[in-house]
Amino acid sequence: MTDSYELYYWPMLPGRGEFVRLVLEEAGVPYRDVARLPEAEGGGVQALMPFIRGERPGLPPYAPPILVHGDLVLAQTAAICAYLGERHGLTPDDPEKRMQVLQLQLTVADVTDEAHDTHHPVSVVLYYEDQKEAAREAARQFLDQRLPRFLPYFERVVERNGGPWLMGDALSYADLSLFQLLEGLAYAFPRGFAKVTESTPALVALRARVASLPRIAAYLASDRRLGFNEHGVFRRYPELDLDG
């Protein structure tokens, strides 16, 4: 099968689609970011609707991001990253190490979910404004109790494997996702993130190292890269960060 990929994701926010984009970019393969095309070329939110309404053939996705590759329709961020990782040398061939990369990816996803839930603790179907009080408490616990365990955990993994990457000397898709998580946390919680990362120098170095990978650096400087905003997973609501 050729490496002709289509990505479908909400066009107005980086969200979970960005974890997939980083793998596609580092793999150096062409892809169409369909919903970000002009509507006249089949883009826009309506490009997602046939999947969500179950009208497309293939296994139905529950939600974006969705990767289309030939007849394959694949959803769930970690499954898409693992699929691309196997095809493009961004995960080890050895089955045990391949599963360990998936373990790390799923732990990145857990932190990402908890970061999201700081601004939507009660329900994703309610507005932030309708759960602000719970959100303040959720964010406080996240910054005080959760992030100071999650980030040192990843620091320990890098150290245990000898660095500079999570799995040692081999870059994997989990490193790219960890980079995006760190970028998102730095955006959403500048004070809280700065405090926790004082004690995680290997993560600070890993973040900079991903950003300077030639293909990633070119991508970050391009207009393909979407900035964070208050529609996505990582939102900068100053009232949810540590007090100054």
Next chain:
Amino acid sequence: MTDSYELYYWPMLPGRGEFVRLVLEEAGVPYRDVARLPEAEGGGVQALMPFIRGERPGLPPYAPPILVHGDLVLAQTAAICAYLGERHGLTPDDPEKRMQVLQLQLTVADVTDEAHDTHHPVSVVLYYEDQKEAAREAARQFLDQRLPRFLPYFERVVERNGGPWLMGDALSYADLSLFQLLEGLAYAFPRGFAKVTESTPALVALRARVASLPRIAAYLASDRRLGFNEHGVFRRYPELDLDG
């Protein structure tokens, strides 16, 4: 490598460890459920502590469940299920279909997380009693808005693939996890679950079909099977279910 597995999980609740147990049981392989052994034989919660404190060699797990297989230490429920599934014929060999099973497993995990978060919406580090008001609203939204989308989604997958299993005629680890999700929802929200499943006959049939698999039926009748309780993911708090 021999099929000599050790599972490490909190001994007092089924939780996410139960998704792993179901795969081990259907695979028909022997395993030691270490933390459920008597303390004199190395069991109990303290069996988990060397992993959590990072004292064990191998890739550190962030949290249980943890599978040990030879030198491999593997965490994250979906990664463990995928690993066992590949070794014991509970996922397709074809890379595309194998990733689709992972997609479905991760969607089961998403619903499981949302079910958990109904009783802990604000933070896992606070008691239920300290977030009861938010929990009532979270549970209401989960039963009104989320479950009526998630369960028909899985129904559509079974129908699309021709049934009786998620992937058609081949049982996979995702079916076993979907069974556990349905069992948990039926326990936690008897009224809400009964209402939603009126329109998902294929899921009702799949749940019964898993329960009658010979190895699973023997397991469910054994004392290895832990019942649900109010320490786990799925908790029966009547105030969180639909009104009678």
